[in-house]
Amino acid sequence: MYVTCLDLEGVLVPEIWIAFAEATGIPELKRTTRDEPDYDKLMKFRIDILKEHGLGLKEIQDTIATIDPLPGAKEFLDQLREITQVVILSDTFTQFATPLMKKLGWPTIFCNTLEVADNGEITGFKLRCEKGKLTTVKAFQSIGLDTIASGDSFNDLGMIEASKAGYLFRTTEQIKKDYPQFPAFENYDELLAAIREQLKK
Numbered sequence: 627m628y629v630t631c632l633d634l635e636g637v638l639v640p641e642i643w644i645a646f647a648e649a650t651g652i653p654e655l656k657r658t659t660r661d662e663p664d665y666d667k668l669m670k671f672r673i674d675i676l677k678e679h680g681l682g683l684k685e686i687q688d689t690i691a692t693i694d695p696l697p698g699a700k701e702f703l704d705q706l707r708e709i710t711q712v713v714i715l716s717d718t719f720t721q722f723a724t725p726l727m728k729k730l731g732w733p734t735i736f737c738n739t740l741e742v743a744d745n746g747e748i749t750g751f752k753l754r755c756e757k758g759k760l761t762t763v764k765a766f767q768s769i770g771l772d773t774i775a776s777g778d779s780f781n782d783l784g785m786i787e788a789s790k791a792g793y794l795f796r797t798t799e800q801i802k803k804d805y806p807q808f809p810a811f812e813n814y815d816e817l818l819a820a821i822r823e824q825l826k827k
Contacts (some may be wrong), residue, residue, distance in 0.1 A: 629771045631774070631775040631776075634723070634800060637776065637795050638776075639693060639696060643656065643657070652675060654675050655675055663780040665781055674693060677688045682742070683721060683747035686722065686748075690741055700729070711773070715763075716735060716737040719737060721739070738754050757784060760785050763783070774825075787808075
C-alpha cells in the first residue's frame with residue numbers, strides 16, 4: 627500500500643512568506659527553503675525581521691486569507707486522493723495552514739507550530755520532529771507503507787530520496803541540475819500520470 631507525501635508551499639499553494647513579503651514591501655522575507663537549506667537559520671532570520679518591523683501573527687494571517695491554492699491544485703489533490711492515501715508534509719505552521727486546508731478540501735497535513743505571545747508577536751517555533759518530512763516518510767515505511775514523495779525545495783530532498791518514487795515539482799533550475807536522478811515536472815497532469823504509473827508497480 628502506498629501513501630503519497632506532498633509538500634505544500636510551491637506545490638499546492640503559493641509561498642506564504644513571499645506573499646507576505648510582497649504585501650509588506652519587505653524583500654528580505656522572500657527567502658525560502660529554496661534559498662536557505664538550514665530551516666532553523668531561516669526561521670530565526672524571519673522572526674528577527676518581523677520583530678524589527680513590529681509585525682506579528684495577525685498581519686501574516688491577514689495575508690494568508692487572500693491566498694488561494696495554485697490553479698488546478700485542488701482538482702489534482704481530489705484526483706490523487708481517489709487513487710492513493712495522501713498526506714501533506716510541510717514546514718509551515720498550524721496557524722498558517724488551517725485556512726489553506728479549508729480551501730483544499732481538508733486534506734491531512736503534518737506541520738509545525740508557532741510560539742506566539744499574548745500580543746500576537748511570534749517569539750519562536752516548535753518543530754513537530756527533527757527532519758520532519760524525512761522522519762515521517764521513514765515512520766510510514768516502518769509500518770509497512772511504501773511512499774511516493776514530491777516537492778520543490780531543499781527541505782523536500784530527504785523525503786524524495788528515501789521514497790520508493792520521488793519527483794521534483796516546479797523546482798529551481800539549480801536543484802534540477804544538482805539532482806538529475808529525480809524526474810522534474812512542471813504541471814499537475816504530468817505529476818499525476820507519474821504517480822499513477824508508480825501505483826501500478
